[in-house]
Amino acid sequence: MTPSGPQRAMRTQIGISNAEQREHNMKSSADSACPCGQGASYEHCCGRWHQGPQRLAAPDAETLMRSRYSAFVKEEWEYLLDTWHASTRPERLEPHPSGLQWLGLQVRRQRLLAADRAEVEFVARSRWQGRGRRHHESSRFVYEEGRWWYVDGDILP
């Protein structure tokens, strides 16, 4: 969103140095839209599951899936490991190749298979070295120890 006239005027009144200071004080991402595309700010969308008092408390499989996509974008590796079921969790995660750009997430379907099992089908788009990449997956999630966990997924065409 680009600032409209009145907002710009207000900014001028506040003074650019204050605005800059404020941006510096906040986490640079706090003000921007959430990578998962839900419209809300990152802070009020996936960010609250990444850190703070609600960390790891995503209430359903789709929300957890979205928060994991956002964690990939934000390179929150610890969060990804902490939401990965112990049976399939990798030892560690490799950083993305430099220049990888995430373009967006589309959740196609969420299915609750049982009270403690769910599937979420999604498409995540990215671009690397000028080429678009599309990751289409149906992920499995389980509910254990009072929260949802990512288990694994099937890559779809």
Ligand SMILES: [Zn+2]
């Ligand atoms: Zn989000």
